[in-house]
Amino acid sequence: MDKATVLIVDDTPENIDILVGILSDDYKIKVAIDGPRALALVAKSRPDLILLDVMMPGMNGYEVCKLLKQDPLTSHIPVIFVTALSEVADETQGFALGAVDYITKPVSAAVVKARVKTHLALYDQKRLLEQQVKIRTQELEATRFEIIRRLGRAAEYKDNETGLHVVRMSHYARLLAIKLGLPDTFCDLIFNAAPMHDIGKIGTPDAVLKKPGKLNAEEWAIMQQHAVIGAEIIGEHDDPLLTMARRIALTHHEKWDGAGYPYGLVGEDIPLEGRIVAIADVFDALTSQRPYKPAWTIEATMELLESEAGKHFDPKLVAEFKQILPQVVEIRDTHLEY
Numbered sequence: 509m510d511k512a513t514v515l516i517v518d519d520t521p522e523n524i525d526i527l528v529g530i531l532s533d534d535y536k537i538k539v540a541i542d543g544p545r546a547l548a549l550v551a552k553s554r555p556d557l558i559l560l561d562v563m564m565p566g567m568n569g570y571e572v573c574k575l576l577k578q579d580p581l582t583s584h585i586p587v588i589f590v591t592a593l594s595e596v597a598d599e600t601q602g603f604a605l606g607a608v609d610y611i612t613k614p615v616s617a618a619v620v621k622a623r624v625k626t627h628l629a630l631y632d633q634k635r636l637l638e639q640q641v642k643i644r645t646q647e648l649e650a651t652r653f654e655i656i657r658r659l660g661r662a663a664e665y666k667d668n669e670t671g672l673h674v675v676r677m678s679h680y681a682r683l684l685a686i687k688l689g690l691p692d693t694f695c696d697l698i699f700n701a702a703p704m705h706d707i708g709k710i711g712t713p714d715a716v717l718k719k720p721g722k723l724n725a726e727e728w729a730i731m732q733q734h735a736v737i738g739a740e741i742i743g744e745h746d747d748p749l750l751t752m753a754r755r756i757a758l759t760h761h762e763k764w765d766g767a768g769y770p771y772g773l774v775g776e777d778i779p780l781e782g783r784i785v786a787i788a789d790v791f792d793a794l795t796s797q798r799p800y801k802p803a804w805t806i807e808a809t810m811e812l813l814e815s816e817a818g819k820h821f822d823p824k825l826v827a828e829f830k831q832i833l834p835q836v837v838e839i840r841d842t843h844l845e846y
Contacts, residue, residue, distance in 0.1 A: 511536045512628050513553075517546040517572065518561040518590070523613070527559060527590070530617045531624060543567030547575060550582055557628055559611075559620075562591035562598070570605055577606040584634075586627045590615065672843050673792055674703035679839045680788035681781075684825065687832050693748075694781075701753035702785050705760050708738025732769040735761050752781055760785040763820045775822075783822040787813065787829050790820075795840065806837060 513536040516527045524539050531537060538555060540546035542564055550558075558576070562569035569589060576582045588609040589602045599610050608627050611620060682699035709717060712734045716727045723731060738757030742750055759782030762768035764775055791813065797803040804812075810830060817823035829836070 512556040513538060514624060515540065515546065515549060515555040515558045517541075517543070517558065517564075517569070519564045520561075523561065523590075526615065527620065530615070530620050534621070535624070543569070543572040546572055550576065550585070554582060554585060556585070556631065557624060558585055558587045559590050559624070560587050560607075562589055562593055562602070570601060573602070573605045573607055584631075586631050588623060588627060673796060674705075676796075676840055676843050677705075677785070677788040677792040678702040679843075680791060680829075680836050681784050683832050683835050683839070684784050684788065684829055687828050688784075688825075690780075697749055697752045698756075698781050698784060701749055701756055701781070702788065704738070704742060704753040705756050705785050705789060706734065706738065707741050707757055708734035708736065710741065711737035732761070735759070735770045755779045756781050756785050758782070760789060762786070764817075764822050765819045767819070778822075783825055787821055787825055791829070791836070792840075806833070 511534065514531055515538045516524055516531075517540045518524050518527070519541050521541075524541075528537050528539070538549055538553075540549050544567060546558070546560070549555075560569045560572060569591070573587050573589075576585060576587060583606070586608045587606065588611060589607050590611045590613065591598070592613045602610060608630075609623050611623055678699050681702045682695050685695040685698050712731060716723065716730050719727065735758050739754050742754040742757055744754065745751060756779075758770070759773065759779050762771065762773040762778045762782060763786075764778070764783070766772050766774035768778075791809055794804040794809045794812065795806060810833065813821060813826050813829065817826040
């Protein structure tokens with residue numbers, strides 16, 4: 509196992525020599541004779557622990573500690589003050605700045621070794637715990653995303669679709685978001701939220717949802733309610749993923765010209781994620797074979813999208829979607845239904 513690195517900061521060479529003599533057998537040692545040099549060393553290569561003198565000319569130890577703790581890249585490094593100052597007020601100030609311990613001069617070799625060993629062990633435990641928390645958080649995120657995808661598939665199976673529809677259209681939505689230059693967080697959210705777009709169909713009667721012929725006015729009104737039902741199923745949350753999923757479920761049937769449902773929103777009043785998913789959903793629905801229809805060709809589908817630009821769809825998004833068509837087709841071919 510590699511030795512831990514300890515940075516000793518002191519303006520007196522004799523003090524540095526004493527600490528180096530105490531610790532050099534067990535640790536890698538770096539030294540700095542003032543605050544600016546110490547900060548420069550830390551910026552190049554972060555040590556595992558810092559032994560920091562308080563009374564130094566120019567920049568004192570308190571100022572060095574404050575700067576270290578203000579920087580997210582160095583705030584986690586344990587700092588132990590080594591000083592002749594032993595008043596309670598001095599220690600209180602050091603702890604307030606984020607130091608983990610105080611060693612008073614003249615130092616005891618046994619005390620120095622014990623304090624350094626203890627705080628390095630605590631630091632290692634903290635890093636291990638943070639890594640475990642990070643891994644567990646990632647596992648929980650993955651589980652949450654999978655639950656949402658499964659719920660999306662449940663709605664598709666009820667509607668004579670397959671789970672591959674939500675996989676494909678989610679990929680298309682993310683590709684379009686990336687093409688628009690949207691932040692990575694948005695692109696990931698829309699990929700994981702899009703599968704919930706038709707979750708409200710769970711609440712639509714089968715007599716309406718699976719009717720082989722054209723819906724009458726009353727049935728069409730019932731069908732349109734699946735957008736509102738979907739939003740109610742998802743609910744209102746602070747969680748960004750569920751918030752986006754709710755907006756998508758509620759608005760992916762709105763149309764650019766205001767002729768959509770459930771609210772008849774117009775243009776950019778429709779949330780961007782709803783406008784993106786509208787294109788991804790229709791493209792995949794048209795290019796997929798279903799028991800009630802053959803698959804449209806890519807060319808015919810794009811002609812429809814372009815003819816509906818400015819009416820059903822955001823015209824800018826249709827133009828951007830056309831530019832990523834090769835990647836869209838590649839995803840479609842990867843997730844074909846057999």
